[in-house]
Amino acid sequence: MPKSHPVGGRNPRGARRWSVAPATAVVVTLATAVVTSACTVGLTGAAGVDDRPRFAGREAGDRVVVATTFTILADMARRVGGDRVRVESVTTPGADVHQYEPSVDDLKRVEGADLVVSNGLGMDDWLLRFIDGTDARHVVTSEGVDPLPVRSGNYTGRPNPHAWMSPDEGTRYIRTIARALAEVDPDGSGQYLARSEDYVAELDDLASRARAAVAEVPEERRVLVTCEGAFSYLARDLGLEELYLWPVNSESQGLPRQVTALIDEVRDREIPAVFCESTVSGAAMEQVAAETGSRVAGLLYVDSLSAPSGPVPTYLDLLDHDLEIITRELTS
């Protein structure tokens, strides 16, 4: 039985489908691969994590142990690494990765990592104090991304960290992970390259269908309203305008002035559908909908995958799920 999927999912042959049929072929420019300088660091003695050198301990044939800061990067690493890797995420499904405080159990789960994968752009810097000065390799997946700025609030002008929500930037993440794995495990480099290029092709296909679906949305309706301003890169890629309640989850969330400002905008522009995300409270957005006659049209995923049995167990599922809901609801 295919897994349940609340909106869309896959057809019986496994192809992803969209509520709006692709109308035009779209050429997607792949992000140029950027060589990331993987610095040599490792998990250290904080919170009971031992500080033995990692590379010395890994013998030929051992699986590469990869630690990631959040579930989306873990899925990417699993997909690229296949059965040559064992991947653990510090944060688990549903966690808010912004300003996370790892527990002793979180750190034990990623103990002995050969490769540490983080997002960067200020989102998961909480990891750095646990790896600084040790000798697992560390790769930052957003290296080479031209960051979009946070547009309001206390973090105005700082990089918006949610670059993975852009399929184009996601391509960069995937290739960066493949390159880092090949450095740690040169015997697997051919497999990592092949797997990453298959993965990129799927992502490319998804992005093409997303652009075609957005092309079917009336121009005046191409406005994406969410709780966190986490969709800036996706909105840029797809030609959507982005509105939000708060700019980034580390800010105060759902303040009266945030709600009031968004109510005015949604009402004035008669925006029919608004959205909120899985890792935050939707109460403030419910208020926006109630005051404006708009509707909360669905739960989007951005900072975390769902549990394996949930609607978005993988990165591709996450993008597929969000894009299908967004394009369907803005069109109807």
Ligand SMILES: [Zn+2]
């Ligand atoms: Zn976020």
